[in-house]
Amino acid sequence: xxxxxxxxxxxxxxxxxxxxxxxxxxxxxxxxxxxxxxxxxxxxxxxxxxxxxxxxxxxxxxxxxxxxxxxxxxxxxxxxxxxxxxxxxxxxxxxxxxxxxxxxxxxxxxxxxxxxxxxxxxxxxxxxxxxxxxxxxxxxxxxxxxxxxxxxxxxxxxxxxxxxxxxxxxxxxxxxxxxxxxxxxxxxxxxxxxxxxxxxxxxxxxxxxxxxxxxxxxxxxxxxxxxxxxxxxxxxxxxxxxxxxxxxxxxxxxxxxxxxxxxxxxxxxxxxxxxxxxxxxxxxxxxxxxxxxxxxxxxxxxxxxxxxxxxxxxxxxxxxxxxxxxxxxxxxxxxxxxxxxxxxxxxxxxxxxxxxxxxxxxxxxxxxxxxxxxxxxxxxxxxxxxxxxxxxxxxxxxxxxxxxxxxxxxxxxxxxxxxx
Amino acid sequence: xxxxxxxxxxxxxxxxxxxxxxxxxxxxxxxxxxxxxxxxxxxxxxxxxxxxxxxxxxxxxxxxxxxxxxxxxxxxxxxxxxxxxxxxxxxxxxxxxxxxxxxxxxxxxxxxxxxxxxxxxxxxxxxxxxxxxxxxxxxxxxxxxxxxxxxxxxxxxxxxxxxxxx
Numbered sequence: 009x010x011x012x013x014x015x016x017x018x019x020x021x022x023x024x025x026x027x028x029x030x031x032x033x034x035x036x037x038x039x040x041x042x043x044x045x046x047x048x049x050x051x052x053x054x055x056x057x058x059x060x061x062x063x064x065x066x067x068x069x070x071x072x073x074x075x076x077x078x079x080x081x082x083x084x085x086x087x088x089x090x091x092x093x094x095x096x097x098x099x100x101x102x103x104x105x106x107x108x109x110x111x112x113x114x115x116x117x118x119x120x121x122x123x124x125x126x127x128x129x130x131x132x133x134x135x136x137x138x139x140x141x142x143x144x145x146x147x148x149x150x151x152x153x154x155x156x157x158x159x160x161x162x163x164x165x166x167x168x169x170x171x172x173x174x175x176x177x178x179x180x181x182x183x184x185x186x187x188x189x190x191x192x193x194x195x196x197x198x199x200x201x202x203x204x205x206x207x208x209x210x211x212x213x214x215x216x217x218x219x220x221x222x223x224x225x226x227x228x229x230x231x232x233x234x235x236x237x238x239x240x241x242x243x244x245x246x247x248x249x250x251x252x253x254x255x256x257x258x259x260x261x262x263x264x265x266x267x268x269x270x271x272x273x274x275x276x277x278x279x280x281x282x283x284x285x286x287x288x289x290x291x292x293x294x295x296x297x298x299x300x301x302x303x304x305x306x307x308x309x310x311x312x313x314x315x316x317x318x319x320x321x322x323x324x325x326x327x328x329x330x331x332x333x334x335x336x337x338x339x340x341x342x343x344x345x346x347x348x349x350x351x352x353x354x355x356x357x358x359x360x361x362x363x364x365x366x367x368x369x370x371x372x373x374x375x376x377x378x379x380x381x382x383x384x385x386x387x388x389x390x391x392x393x394x395x396x397x398x399x400x401x402x403x404x405x406x407x408x409x410x411x412x413x414x415x416x417x418x419x420x421x422x423x424x425x426x427x428x
Numbered sequence: 429x430x431x432x433x434x435x436x437x438x439x440x441x442x443x444x445x446x447x448x449x450x451x452x453x454x455x456x457x458x459x460x461x462x463x464x465x466x467x468x469x470x471x472x473x474x475x476x477x478x479x480x481x482x483x484x485x486x487x488x489x490x491x492x493x494x495x496x497x498x499x500x501x502x503x504x505x506x507x508x509x510x511x512x513x514x515x516x517x518x519x520x521x522x523x524x525x526x527x528x529x530x531x532x533x534x535x536x537x538x539x540x541x542x543x544x545x546x547x548x549x550x551x552x553x554x555x556x557x558x559x560x561x562x563x564x565x566x567x568x569x570x571x572x573x574x575x576x577x578x579x580x581x582x583x584x585x586x587x588x589x590x591x592x593x594x
Binding site for chain 1: 441443453454456469491492494497500516518526581
């Protein structure tokens with residue numbers, strides 16, 4: 009069996025499951041945010057449920073339009089706050105403790121290897137980086153799961169993606185996943201588990217692994233998953249005392265397909281408008297001038313991401329023709345970035361630093377685009393109108409490419425700005 | 429269940445930001461959401477769509493975010509059914525959970541034209557193009573999802589199950 013099949017089997021108390029089987033799984037954690045929770049709470053109430061299945065295992069994170077950007081958003085946050093209070097939820101993250109859900113939950117030790125996690129947010133697949141099964145659902149599913157602690161799902165086929173070789177300078181997990189989506193397309197892994205492995209993955213820090221699993225959904229995947237190793241255990245150790253179980257795929261596990269990549273041939277990647285699979289090598293995009301650079305999001309708002317950006321921006325100024333917005337994903341990352349002098353670097357370079365929020369990634373607030381404007385962002389989607397006006401454009405890249413391009417004023421390879 | 433309506437045809441990989449842009453997600457009233465369905469993709473859609481109309485698309489319809497607001501907006505706009513070559517996974521679940529039927533039929537997706545009138549039999553998966561007088565078949569909807577549709581979605585379905593249990 010694959011790691012995905014093993015985790016799912018364990019959550020229906022069976023020895024084995026196979027792809028295509030419909031199962032009713034026990035879930036370890038249910039998550040919702042300020043956009044999806046109000047509908048989930050409505051569903052929860054309409055079923056006639058009284059209590060959530062476990063008050064430690066239902067987590068609400070108001071991160072999308074917060075700090076509340078307008079009155080309706082404030083009302084949505086209020087709905088979450090009141091529900092959390094009425095249900096005595098242990099984990100409701102108020103502004104000030106809050107962060108972007110998919111960076112916050114691993115940081116707080118709320119997600120562990122071998123667990124089944126569902127969230128009313130498509131990027132819930134992020135936690136697969138820790139060897140958990142995690143997937144995004146809609147609000148109705150989430151509302152029902154909050155009540156029952158269970159969810160029906162189809163055991164997915166697994167797609168094995170093997171990354172061989174050594175990474176080139178300035179190439180990160182973001183470049184690997186963009187390259188992969190460019191190769192297999194936005195529905196290349198539809199309904200599939202994407203199992204990332206190979207020596208290049210083993211050498212990636214947790215931040216890069218989170219980035220890869222995070223964007224499994226951009227290839228249509230049900231979940232992304234990476235077998236836990238020393239790097240995973242090192243990450244978990246200071247964050248939890250809860251027990252967890254590590255699963256690994258069998259040597260004879262069945263895969264619907266196996267793809268192999270030589271990462272030494274992969275250079276920094278950019279996804280051009282208006283679909284994440286429209287990917288090119290950064291050296292081949294031509295002269296693309298930009299109006300705004302965003303460094304942050306559940307995909308690339310990790311401390312490592314800010315460190316890379318800081319190294320490039322240190323002592324330099326951004327082009328006068330653009331705005332740079334940097335958003336640490338959590339308060340803890342923000343605080344650490346302050347201690348390390350990164351925030352000082354960003355501000356000195358001419359950038360704006362925001363409190364944690366999903367904000368501009370989905371055109372919510374903190375950097376919405378006007379008609380005809382072009383953004384380069386470390387976020388995850390570049391659909392038409394994603395960051396604002398339907399006549400604006402979004403290009404996706406790594407923090408290194410974003411930082412270097414902010415200095416140049418146009419999309420460029422980091423080595424144009426700094427030698428590694 | 430038999431449905432009949434005008435076809436609204438869309439392309440491949442229509443994402444949830446196109447179906448309902450995130451700028452309208454600061455609330456979740458279906459009627460408000462419906463006012464902005466497909467606003468950036470095809471502005472005339474919301475002006476002319478009639479109750480019972482059917483949406484037709486190419487592959488991977490509804491990719492992107494998990495926002496249930498997307499099928500909710502289309503259903504509230506009057507769409508009775510969506511036919512496509514294929515659907516993104518979360519959108520597929522969300523639609524059935526809300527009682528909005530989806531049918532997969534690559535042939536119908538290719539051949540049916542925008543503005544055609546179509547009759548759909550949800551029990552058999554048969555699609556009949558009244559304008560072109562042509563018949564297509566879709567993958568039949570699994571029995572347990574038919575049950576969801578009959579009750580009007582997952583929530584009424586769970587409520588009914590509770591009632592039966594007494």
